[in-house]
Each structure stands twice: as structure tokens, then as C-alpha cells.
Amino acid sequence: TGMFTYDPGFLSTAATQSAITYIDGDKGELLYRGYPIEQLATQCDYLDTCYLLLKGELPNAPQRDEFHNLVIKHTMVNEQMQFFLRGFRRDAHPMAVLTGLVGALSAFYHDSTDINNPEHREIAAIRLIAKMPTLVAMAYKYGMGQPYMYPRNDLSYAGNFLRMMFGTPCEDYKVNPVIERAMDRIFILHADHEQNASTSTVRLCGSSGTNPFAAIAAGVACLWGPAHGGANEACLNMLEDIQRMGGVAKVGEFMEKVKDKNSGVKLMGFGHRVYKNYDPRAKLMQETCNEVLAELGLENDPLFKLAKQLEKIALEDDYFVQRKLYPNVDFYSGIVQRAIGIPVNLFTGIFALARTVGWIAQLNEMIGDPEYKIGRPRQLFTGSVRRDVQPLTKR
Numbered sequence: 001t002g003m004f005t006y007d008p009g010f011l012s013t014a015a016t017q018s019a020i021t022y023i024d025g026d027k028g029e030l031l032y033r034g035y036p037i038e039q040l041a042t043q044c045d046y047l048d049t050c051y052l053l054l055k056g057e058l059p060n061a062p063q064r065d066e067f068h069n070l071v072i073k074h075t076m077v078n079e080q081m082q083f084f085l086r087g088f089r090r091d092a093h094p095m096a097v098l099t100g101l102v103g104a105l106s107a108f109y110h111d112s113t114d115i116n117n118p119e120h121r122e123i124a125a126i127r128l129i130a131k132m133p134t135l136v137a138m139a140y141k142y143g144m145g146q147p148y149m150y151p152r153n154d155l156s157y158a159g160n161f162l163r164m165m166f167g168t169p170c171e172d173y174k175v176n177p178v179i180e181r182a183m184d185r186i187f188i189l190h191a192d193h194e195q196n197a198s199t200s201t202v203r204l205c206g207s208s209g210t211n212p213f214a215a216i217a218a219g220v221a222c223l224w225g226p227a228h229g230g231a232n233e234a235c236l237n238m239l240e241d242i243q244r245m246g247g248v249a250k251v252g253e254f255m256e257k258v259k260d261k262n263s264g265v266k267l268m269g270f271g272h273r274v275y276k277n278y279d280p281r282a283k284l285m286q287e288t289c290n291e292v293l294a295e296l297g298l299e300n301d302p303l304f305k306l307a308k309q310l311e312k313i314a315l316e317d318d319y320f321v322q323r324k325l326y327p328n329v330d331f332y333s334g335i336v337q338r339a340i341g342i343p344v345n346l347f348t349g350i351f352a353l354a355r356t357v358g359w360i361a362q363l364n365e366m367i368g369d370p371e372y373k374i375g376r377p378r379q380l381f382t383g384s385v386r387r388d389v390q391p392l393t394k395r
């Protein structure tokens with residue numbers, strides 16, 4: 001009953017208006033607030049990008065300093081957080097830990113609980129952007145059994161994150177500018193991507209008026225899945241599997257499996273709901289991949305060679321051509337992160353760190369929209385018609 005449009009997976013329903021991110025999937029174009037991702041990735045840093053996504057304009061020099069100073073005032077997390085973390089098994093998946101930690105932030109800040117209050121949202125936004133690197137690094141250090149590294153505010157956003165990840169109290173950590181730039185680029189490329197599953201989750205969750213930190217925790221939970229943020233992890237696992245099977249020589253055999261619909265095997269890091277052309281982020285990521293591998297003397301990295309071979313074959317194969325399947329951002333980001341030393345199961349956590357600003361910008365936009373209502377999808381009911389409960393002896 002009911003006259004509702006039936007559109008599973010939202011293939012043709014615009015759930016919202018938005019002025020933040022524009023994707024032209026046919027051209028393979030991505031713009032944040034009108035600026036091409038290629039220009040942002042080469043001329044701006046991640047905090048500039050955060051400012052742009054949140055406020056709609058790139059910062060001028062004083063605005064940039066002010067924003068940076070505001071963010072670094074909030075990089076520490078409450079000391080209680082480490083006791084919360086300690087409740088997890090050391091081998092817990094970092095995304096399970098991160099879902100918990102971000103959700104737990106909602107218990108700490110009594111001055112930023114009201115999602116409908118712009119001041120509350122503003123301070124929650126700064127806290128989240130500032131604390132995500134600290135939380136992701138803590139989740140990593142906890143798994144390693146190493147001491148947490150407190151943030152250092154004289155470093156860049158990416159540099160501070162790298163130090164919290166790879167520094168130890170025994171040794172001063174030297175930030176390598178090539179790696180720092182690569183990390184920052186990974187953050188920029190993942191900062192927003194319009195109404196994907198996790199962003200839509202954050203909007204729907206926030207539309208009930210919940211605590212802002214809780215709404216972002218819902219986004220983290222959604223991002224975890226292998227069809228979304230978990231694809232970079234799945235992609236690297238796939239490359240490692242092929243490598244174990246025999247590497248480049250086995251690519252043809254693997255591709256046959258991918259094309260066999262009964263195998264259930266997909267070429268991870270390929271295909272996208274919106275891009276029916278090369279994902280512009282994948283191009284930038286491939287460039288970064290070359291730079292990082294050269295810097296670290298890993299030009300002959302077998303997984304990179306394997307990835308390039310898979311890409312080459314896929315781009316020429318009818319199966320992929322007909323379906324317009326191209327590499328997406330995750331195809332090369334895993335190789336870069338692995339080279340930097342980030343463990344595979346932390347890739348999605350880094351994606352979550354970077355996407356937090358996009359989630360917040362989209363949440364702010366929704367709440368600022370005079371037409372905003374609680375999200376409440378309808379259904380086409382396919383269950384039983386009305387019937388009566390029978391006594392237990394007659395069922």
C-alpha cells in the first residue's frame with residue numbers, strides 16, 4: 001500500500017540538495033566547493049580543505065593561521081579515554097575500536113551536545129577534526145602494545161599524525177616531507193564525496209537530533225564495510241593473495257575468476273556507483289604512489305607492479321570496458337599506506353579520519369537547511385496480510 005517511489009540503493013533518488021561536493025561521474029571530475037580536486041591536492045593542505053568544506057571558501061592567510069591554531073588547541077583527548085580503550089582486546093579491529101572511541105567522545109563534552117545549536121556544532125567539529133588523528137594513532141599503539149604518543153602542535157596536521165603513529169618516547173621522530181605530503185594528500189582526497197553511504201548515514205542519524213559525536217560514530221560504523229571504506233583494505237588483501245598465488249603470472253587466471261559471476265570474486269578498488277570513468281582521485285593517488293615508493297627505494301615493489309598489471313588488463317578487457325569499471329581511489333591508496341608502514345587493518349581508520357570533516361560539513365548543511373526534517377524512508381510492504389494469533393496448541 002502507499003504511493004511511494006521504489007528505489008532500492010537510491011539509484012535515482014536525490015535525498016538532499018547540497019552545495020558542497022560535485023562529481024561528474026562521466027567525465028571523472030571531482031570538485032569541492034567548485035575547486036578541482038587536482039588543484040586542491042597540489043596547492044592546498046588538508047586543513048585548508050577542511051576550512052573550505054566547512055565554510056565554503058578557502059581561507060586567506062590570517063584565517064588559515066586562526067583555523068590552524070584553533071584545531072591544535074584540541075588535539076589532546078581526555079586522559080580517561082585510555083581507560084575506555086583498555087576495555088578492548090589488543091587484537092580488536094581498529095574500526096571496532098574507532099567506532100567505540102568516537103561514540104565515547106559524546107560522553108565527554110557537555111558543551112557540545114546539541115546538534116541544533118550552531119555553537120555546539122562548531123566546537124564539536126573542531127574537536128573531531130583535531131582528535132581523530134590522536135584517536136586513530138592511539139588505536140594503533142594500543143594494538144602494538146606501545147605507549148601512546150601525545151600530539152605535538154608544532155608539527156603539521158599530517159606530520160603530527162605520523163609522529164603519533166611511528167614515534168616512540170625513546171627516539172625523536174623525524175618527519176619525512178615526502179611521506180608527510182603523501183599523508184596529507186590521502187587526507188585531502190578522502191575529505192568528502194557527496195552522498196555516499198556513510199555520509200547519508202551521518203545525515204540520517206543526525207536528523208533525529210542526536211549528539212553530534214554520536215552521528216559521526218554512525219558514519220565510522222558505515223564506512224567500515226568492504227563495499228565502502230573497507231575497500232582499500234580488501235584491495236590490498238587481494239593483491240597479497242595474488243602475490244602468494246604466484247604474482248603477475250597469475251593475473252590472467254585471477255581475472256577469469258573476477259569475470260565469472262558465480263565466483264563471487266570482485267576486482268577490489270575497481271568500479272564506482274558514480275564514476276563511470278577514471279576516478280580523478282585514483283590518478284592523484286597513483287602519482288603519490290610513484291613518489292613514495294621512489295623516496296623509500298621501493299620502486300620494484302611487487303604489489304605495485306601487480307596493481308599496474310591488473311589495471312592495464314582491466315582497462316583493455318571487454319568485461320570492464322562494457323561496464324565502465326575503472327580504478328577508484330582505493331586501488332592505489334593501500335599500496336601507498338603499506339609503503340609508509342601503516343598496517344592494512346588501519347587503512348579504513350585513516351579514511352574515517354579524513355572523511356570526518358566531510359561528514360560534519362554535510363551535517364551542518366542539513367541542519368542549516370530550512371526544509372530539513374527527520375529522515376524517514378517509506379517502504380513497499382510485502383509481508384503477511386492481517387491475521388489472528390492462534391493459541392499455542394493450534395500453531
Ligand code: CMC
Pocket residue numbers: 196226227228229230231258265266267268269270271272273274323325328329330
Ligand atoms: N569487479 C568485478 N565486477 C564488478 C566490479 C568489480 N570491482 N564492480 C562492479 N562490477 C560489475 C557488477 O557485477 C555488475 O555487473 P552486471 O551488470 O553484469 O551484474 C556491474 O559491474 C555494475 O556494478 P554494480 O555492483 O551494479 O554497481 P554498484 O554501483 O552497485 O556498485 C561498487 C559499486 C563500488 C560497490 C562496486 O563497483 C564494487 O563492489 N567495487 C569493488 C569494491 C570497491 O572498490 N569499493 C570502493 C568504492 S570507492 C571508495 C568508497 O566510496 O568508499
